[in-house]
Amino acid sequence: DIGMTQTPLSLPVALGQSASISCRSSQSLVHRDGNTYLSWLQQRPGQPPRLLIYKVSDRFSGVPDRFSGSGAGTDFTLKISRVEAEDVGVYYCMQATELRTFGQGTKLEIE
């Protein structure tokens, strides 16, 4: 099974500042079809998860360009520029290269 490790688990950020979350997989997420199926999801308090980024760096429909994803192989990063109050919540990485696995989640809060 592929393990996913996120850091940090808690992330206090001041409004207007940038935030960065790391996700590391226990093995390469490059699929045999050549794609890398690493996604980022946001879960606001009391809400279901919502897709932000798919295939490492593609923004899902309606997601602000303040959210960006990068990485390759086993190391991936979600960056949030100019953090807003509505960004509060828990962020998860998820791999779907081999079955599916979620990271533990990173709780973003406003300082």
Add this chain to the structure above:
Amino acid sequence: EVQLVESGGGLVQPGGSLRLSCAASGFTFSAHAMNWVRQAPGKGLEWISYIVGSGTVTHYPDSAKGRFTISRDNAKDSVYLEIHNLRADDTAVYYCARDADRNFYIDIWGKGTAVTVSS
């Protein structure tokens, strides 16, 4: 509007069984693989099952093999999750979630249905 609506949750006694349903609308259901993901109170997300669009292939993590069964009825645009021999640690919100068309990532989530296992 693309929508997934789960139902069937509630209070169940330990050792009992439950069948959760997820009704899809707003898209060609049979063209999409579907998943069930759960979230225990205050915890993270846990993927527990996957079924391809035709219903012919299913996958589970080792933790879900044996007690969980995913199925679908494309004529009814619905996917189901049966859980047997329920335990207290099955208490969670269960989400139905759609895989993107011909891609391996989850793009649409339902609002979830809550299951509580308690005597």
